[in-house]
Amino acid sequence: MRAGLFSTPRPEPGHLLPAAGSALLLVAALPVFLLLGWSLIGWGLAVLLWLFVHGLDLVLTRVRKPTDNLAGSAVQAFGVFFKAIALLVVLVATAAARPHVAVAAAVTYALAYTLELGLSLATYFSGTAR
Secondary structure, three states, X not given: OOXXXXXXXXXXXXXXXXXXXXXXXXXHHHHHHHHHOOOHHHHHHXXXXXXXXXXXXXXXXXXXXXXXXXXXXXXXXXHHHHHHHHHHHHHHHHHHHOHHHHHHHHHHHHHHHHHHHHHHHXXXXXXXXX
């Protein structure tokens, strides 16, 4: 019997292509902000959030060794939780002070995140099954 699409184990794909794709989207968003006369603070905040998330990912990747053990899984869970909370805190605080900046940053970051997720899924499902 043939295994299903989602039940077939595959190796973890590289993170470079998805991160490069989302970085390229952020760079391409700058001229859009300039042409439409939007506040560059929103674009800058989206870029800072993207850099924070990827920097934290690099740190956590170095801290956790294999995720086979409980400590590695705990570090990974903490990282996911902390990133989400930190992003929300920054965006909510920005929304309270300058709503238009928060919306621009949230939409720009969401587009970059969505592209990165799509590229990650494409590379994962195009990889060879084990």
